[in-house]
Amino acid sequence: MNIQYFVDRRKKLGLSQRNLSDGVCTQATLSKFENNGQIPSLRILIQLCNRLNISLDDIMDISDSTSKKIVTSMNDVEFNLITSEFDKSWKIMKKIDVQLLKDDKDALMQYYYLKGYLNILDEGGDLFDAVFDFNQILTDLDPDGKTIFTFLAYTGMGMVYAKQEDSDKSEYYFSKVFNDIYGMPIDDVSKIWRYISIIFYCGVYYSNQKDYETANTLLNYGVKICADNHVTYYIARLYLQLSVNVCDTEGTDEEVHELLNRAKVFSEFNRNQNELIEIDRMIKNCEK
Numbered sequence: 001m002n003i004q005y006f007v008d009r010r011k012k013l014g015l016s017q018r019n020l021s022d023g024v025c026t027q028a029t030l031s032k033f034e035n036n037g038q039i040p041s042l043r044i045l046i047q048l049c050n051r052l053n054i055s056l057d058d059i060m061d062i063s064d065s066t067s068k069k070i071v072t073s074m075n076d077v078e079f080n081l082i083t084s085e086f087d088k089s090w091k092i093m094k095k096i097d098v099q100l101l102k103d104d105k106d107a108l109m110q111y112y113y114l115k116g117y118l119n120i121l122d123e124g125g126d127l128f129d130a131v132f133d134f135n136q137i138l139t140d141l142d143p144d145g146k147t148i149f150t151f152l153a154y155t156g157m158g159m160v161y162a163k164q165e166d167s168d169k170s171e172y173y174f175s176k177v178f179n180d181i182y183g184m185p186i187d188d189v190s191k192i193w194r195y196i197s198i199i200f201y202c203g204v205y206y207s208n209q210k211d212y213e214t215a216n217t218l219l220n221y222g223v224k225i226c227a228d229n230h231v232t233y234y235i236a237r238l239y240l241q242l243s244v245n246v247c248d249t250e251g252t253d254e255e256v257h258e259l260l261n262r263a264k265v266f267s268e269f270n271r272n273q274n275e276l277i278e279i280d281r282m283i284k285n286c287e288k
Helices: 003-012 017-019 028-034 042-051 056-060 066-082 086-094 105-121 127-141 148-163 167-180 189-208 212-230 233-248 254-268 273-287
Strands: none
Touching: 003 028, 003 056, 017 042, 028 042, 042 056, 066 086, 066 105, 066 189, 086 105, 086 167, 105 127, 105 148, 127 148, 127 167, 148 167, 148 189, 167 189, 167 233, 189 233, 212 233, 233 254, 233 273, 254 273
């Protein structure tokens, strides 16, 4: 059993043993597993793995298939997108031979969704490529819209047209997401991360449209989902956008500073340097 992979993943996510075990098992149980190899019950092990967004296969070496290894690397890309580490993400994505995923539809959709978002979020990305990537999901891989990848693709398409300042098309895609966002099933950790991504980018879109009521409702809902599921990385970004919205609507300095301080606490906890730079910039602007 590859317990070191489990430990490395926990540390990469910035989680202490107490954070990870909270609500699942005692810290002592987790410590015995990590330090002495004493395996807890299967139910507990599955819950712990779900929180780390890894599978039992990853630590039990049940499968070493090519597509499984690629998915593991794409999970790193998904994490890097949250921390805005685009160069690292491109290096990983450019090494992937998409033909090796042709028999794994979920992995293929993950590939196109990640590539599409990288093309949007990275300044050097290609928006036309992003449209192609999302259409692979919407027209070929999930034409019936049964997976969360369809909603990620809708969100991505909305982001593309928002960047092009085409309000009609961007609103078309974001409204398709918004109409269904509260009913999406989120029954494992990978879905939770993706679900929060959708909420966040929808919140940013409506913030930019000056529809602060809709934006703040979404962003606060995202904070609740993070808190309920012990997902700390997105909370800083959500609080940061909320602080921007409060500032734009001439809220009090006290409200803005409280939100920025919350964002900074979580960014420091997660050691997210890119986020801390942005938060410090906002704090300085508020002090002027």
